[in-house]
Amino acid sequence: MKPAPFEYFCPDSIDQALDLLSEHGDEARILAGGQSLVPAMNFRIQQPAVLIDINRVPDLDYILEEENVLRIGAMTRERQLEFSDLLSQQAPLLHESVPFIAHPQIRNRGTIGGSLVNADPAAELPALMLALNARLKVRNNSQERWIEAPEFFIGMFTTALEADEILLEIALPVMAERTGWSFMEVAPRSGDYALMGVAALVTMGEDGKCEGAKLVYLNAGDGPLEAKEAANILLGEKISDDLIQSAAEHGSEHEITPFGNVHASPEFQRHLAQVLTKKTLTQAVRRAEERKQ
Amino acid sequence: MTRLRSVAITVNNQEYKREVEPRMLLSDFLRHELGLTGTHVGCEHGVCGACSILFDGESARSCLMFAVQADGHAIRTVEGLSADEDHLHPIQQAFWEAHGLQCGFCTPGILMSLIPFLEKNLDPTEEEIRHALSGNLCRCTGYQHIVDAVKLAAERMR
Numbered sequence: 001m002k003p004a005p006f007e008y009f010c011p012d013s014i015d016q017a018l019d020l021l022s023e024h025g026d027e028a029r030i031l032a033g034g035q036s037l038v039p040a041m042n043f044r045i046q047q048p049a050v051l052i053d054i055n056r057v058p059d060l061d062y063i064l065e066e067e068n069v070l071r072i073g074a075m076t077r078e079r080q081l082e083f084s085d086l087l088s089q090q091a092p093l094l095h096e097s098v099p100f101i102a103h104p105q106i107r108n109r110g111t112i113g114g115s116l117v118n119a120d121p122a123a124e125l126p127a128l129m130l131a132l133n134a135r136l137k138v139r140n141n142s143q144e145r146w147i148e149a150p151e152f153f154i155g156m157f158t159t160a161l162e163a164d165e166i167l168l169e170i171a172l173p174v175m176a177e178r179t180g181w182s183f184m185e186v187a188p189r190s191g192d193y194a195l196m197g198v199a200a201l202v203t204m205g206e207d208g209k210c211e212g213a214k215l216v217y218l219n220a221g222d223g224p225l226e227a228k229e230a231a232n233i234l235l236g237e238k239i240s241d242d243l244i245q246s247a248a249e250h251g252s253e254h255e256i257t258p259f260g261n262v263h264a265s266p267e268f269q270r271h272l273a274q275v276l277t278k279k280t281l282t283q284a285v286r287r288a289e290e291r292k293q
Numbered sequence: 294m295t296r297l298r299s300v301a302i303t304v305n306n307q308e309y310k311r312e313v314e315p316r317m318l319l320s321d322f323l324r325h326e327l328g329l330t331g332t333h334v335g336c337e338h339g340v341c342g343a344c345s346i347l348f349d350g351e352s353a354r355s356c357l358m359f360a361v362q363a364d365g366h367a368i369r370t371v372e373g374l375s376a377d378e379d380h381l382h383p384i385q386q387a388f389w390e391a392h393g394l395q396c397g398f399c400t401p402g403i404l405m406s407l408i409p410f411l412e413k414n415l416d417p418t419e420e421e422i423r424h425a426l427s428g429n430l431c432r433c434t435g436y437q438h439i440v441d442a443v444k445l446a447a448e449r450m451r
């Protein structure tokens with residue numbers, strides 16, 4: 001199908017974009033990569049009266065490191081994340097998960113900001129933001145504010161962003177010392193949205209005990225889901241296969257609420273969650289130990 | 294109808310100026326405004342890959358962009374691949390020889406996705422080839438011959 005008619009603006013500064021957004025309010029949508037918005041418009045699921053295309057606003061795509069914080073501009077394409085040496089060194093968890101997002105042609109256009117604002121529960125980047133303690137910088141035409149990832153994602157396709165705000169930047173700490181990472185998912189075909197996905201981070205102390213652990217699931221509820229209790233099972237302990245098994249059982253049985261879809265029942269999703277938790281934790285622990293030496 | 298906008302879009306090294314409605318998809322612009330029907334439209338929501346073109350040298354879905362967004366940019370379509378009517382591009386030649394197509398509906402999108410892929414890597418592994426093809430659906434050839442064609446093309450282009 002074809003999109004319904006709309007009025008099109010193509011501002012060349014962020015201030016102009018913000019003024020247009022505050023003028024048109026709920027009627028308007030920001031157009032970033034268009035890889036979620038345009039399909040929805042083609043289906044007429046979305047019929048915004050006004051589109052504000054921010055592809056010609058300069059300086060919104062960058063990946064920088066400043067004082068152990070990585071700063072990523074909202075219009076940075078998924079493809080730029082995939083080929084960033086800085087990310088591969090300082091945020092390998094994020095870097096490794098990007099090729100799981102859609103296909104090369106989609107990643108060439110799709111942006112990190114668009115994926116986060118879209119807040120699809122099955123999307124990779126929202127889950128990664130939770131795992132990496134990201135903060136998001138948003139602005140309207142009078143003020144700027146920072147939102148922590150857990151407060152940003154408030155439900156299915158729903159975020160804390162107000163109708164007059166634009167997401168500008170994502171900030172995340174570089175990966176801590178002695179920390180290992182892992183991201184895995186199961187999808188029907190390469191590039192499809194995952195049936196289940198898990199991001200794991202584990203920090204191992206000098207004494208061989210676990211000092212920190214984080215587990216985040218995607219497509220496991222109405223937004224990215226952190227399994228805090230499962231991660232806590234590992235804290236302060238020497239890691240064994242049995243311990244990993246208990247964490248995986250706890251996370252997949254008690255801390256996620258998958259809905260199922262045409263490809264997978266909720267039970268199968270829980271099964272996948274358990275298997276993937278075991279695999280990601282095992283890989284993360286191994287990598288943490290390698291990085292200690 | 295919303296206000297028409299003027300665009301100047303370079304397609305296969307030739308500049309075209311047109312007045313378009315903002316909601317016109319780039320795929321429809323190429324096919325209906327310019328008559329370049331080599332760019333196919335299968336699903337119009339980004340899944341099938343038949344409409345893939347090059348946008349400033351990188352592969353993209355033309356059904357997920359508006360023509361107004363291409364104003365001032367360079368597009369390359371399957372019509373721009375061969376040097377002249379008598380010579381196919383090495384990728385096209387390889388698809389012909391290795392039976393990389395049957396009905397050919399998916400082929401333009403596949404070729405346009407492979408151009409930037411092979412520009413970066415003329416010695417791809419089978420896994421890399423399959424990953425590069427993951428965004429293009431073929432309903433009749435089966436992917437094996439397509440993978441063979443990519444290998445043949447890479448070999449010839451090295």
Ligand SMILES: Cc1cc2nc3c(=O)[nH]c(=O)nc-3n(C[C@H](O)[C@H](O)[C@H](O)COP(=O)(O)OP(=O)(O)OC[C@H]3O[C@@H](n4cnc5c(N)ncnc54)[C@H](O)[C@@H]3O)c2cc1C
Nearest residue numbers: 030032033034035036037102110111114115123124167339
């Ligand atoms: C075939 C296909 C497969 C896909 N598979 C996956 C997948 O496996 N995993 C996955 O995660 N994603 C997948 N995607 C989605 C893809 O990653 C999208 O690019 C991404 O979700 C949205 O990014 P975008 O830049 O294209 O945003 P757009 O589509 O432009 O925008 C999405 C929404 O966010 C708003 N928005 C965008 N940027 C901003 C901003 N800076 N400030 C405020 N609002 C903003 C828009 O108004 C819109 O409501 C797939 C898409 C397709 C077409």
Ligand code: FES
Nearest residue numbers: 335336337342356
């Ligand atoms: S027509 Fe564009 S991806 Fe199918």
Ligand code: FES
Nearest residue numbers: 395397399431432
């Ligand atoms: S050759 Fe017919 S769809 Fe691919």
